[in-house]
Amino acid sequence: MKKILFIFILFLVGCGSKSSTTPETVVGLSTPAGADLISDNSSSSANLGALNYYAAFNDAGTDYTKDTARSYLYVDKASDAMEIVDIILCIINKTAQSQIPNDKYLAVLNSNSCGNSNSNTPFIVNMTMETTRASNSQPQNSKIMYTYGDSSIRIDSVVNKEPTTTNPYGELTVSFSDATTTNDGTYEDGSLKISQNGANTNLEFIYQQDSRINGNTDWGSTPYDDEYYYDYLDSYISSDGSVGAKVGYVDIIDASKKLTYKLNWNATHIAQYDYDTNDALTASSCKSRTSFSEQVTNYNLYDTDGERIDITTSVYGFYTDSSNVTQRAYISKRYGWFSGGETGSSRPTTITTRDGTQLSISYDSGDSGNYDSDNDGTFATITGVTLSDPIRFNSGTIAANNVVYNDSTSSSTPYNYQWLSFTGNYFYGGPWVTVNGKYIRKLNIKDGTQITDNLGVNYILKQMSIQKTPLAVASSNCSTLTANAVDNESNITSSDLLLIKMCIKLCINENLNPLPKREKSHMCIKCVLRKPTTYAF
16 A cells, blocks of 8 residues: 555535625645754765665566655654654644634544654544634634544644744744543643744743553653653754754652753754753763764565565554443454453454544454464454464575674674564564664665565565664864853743742642642643743743
8 A cells, every 4th residue: 555645624614704895815824844953964864775786676666666765863862852843743734724724624634644654554533623813914723633543632723924944933832732531541731832033943842741550650760750751842943953952851740850951053063961860960972963873763575576565463442341441452363452351252342443443353263362372373353454464584694785784793794683574564673782872773774685584485675764863973073062052042941940840839739739630730731831921932
């Protein structure tokens, strides 16, 4: 199936009163398609390697030839917050609100187009839209209910200025809140503001995540609570892509626990300063904006004629149990998992996927457990879906000239692989190593490499997702890119933490704010965003 961007617009309300005068034709304001905190300043992507020989798979017009890899820049923790910003802006951009400035309608899109997904199967979500713009001199407002399965997110945006060549993000504010009525264990809320100062851009973002399950916290090793925290980003970006940012992670229960990262960059280099929970500098580094290490994070699989391999190895969805509680289910050809613990005849016969599709399931009568216990090759069958086993490559050798190593392994070393597999949207099993304290993929396999599965069938690999990480360089290259300059930049506040501490204190005080969890969570975000007029929010 060809990868598509699918947007369908259904008007829900489109009627207005008649007037004897010709009204102003109100047009919508466009929005940025995404955002990068630090852009890729290399003249071209480094060549990860492609085998240069003629074969049927790379003929013009084949899936192999037409599919292109997506590369993205990763700058440690600074990139995590920007990934969310990028997705939010992408979603808003795909709603068609710039073409429909005043109406109510349903937008349906393939969410794989926003994010790093390489799935060839569209993941369809519904967006119930309401857009308003009073005149061409007024901001454009939108209310979005982004729905997938039994989960939903409310997104409100106000667009003040469209993107331009000199200000590629325009001016806008976005607030979002998890509107899911069932408790799936994770809540997310946040807000984004992008404003202009001449030719410069101030991008500010705060994000709350609550993924506690049954009240459990502090599963991670970081000082802050990895299940219940604020993530904030405050950046100031000049027209040439330079200046700096501050990124922080703050424990919501105990705001004294946090990690902070300060970044200062120019057109050629990035300086990063890492601070622990006591605000002590723990590490500093200087990195290049023109030279990168590159890790292939995913591959597509093709037959020898260049046709993309499109298989479904599992489905994930929701069902209602006997107590009328929403539960989750994962079903593959040989195995099933049900969050309600059902077995035998109590297993659900219908599930609903995140895009709202209902699927009917039948189970092999010979399987007593939730797996293929009788070894006949089938645990479950889903009407309208052909479940396949993953394509497995248990062992074999890829010649040395078909791989590029990311560690000190000699380039003349062949890659003896074990337990590789392809599930239709992900290629699993590649080795990892630690280099300079970073856990990275040991090698990249070159485009056009042939690999043979356990059944003797030949396939072709092609890189689909590439993570580019700036290379460390001598600290002298960053001598003018100081942490103090970030603190002294008037457009990057130094009071985020104090404000967050104040709001957390209010939010967790039951006497001052005796609200249910969801309402309290949203008020915390509103509190953090209710900043003094001297601050850009």
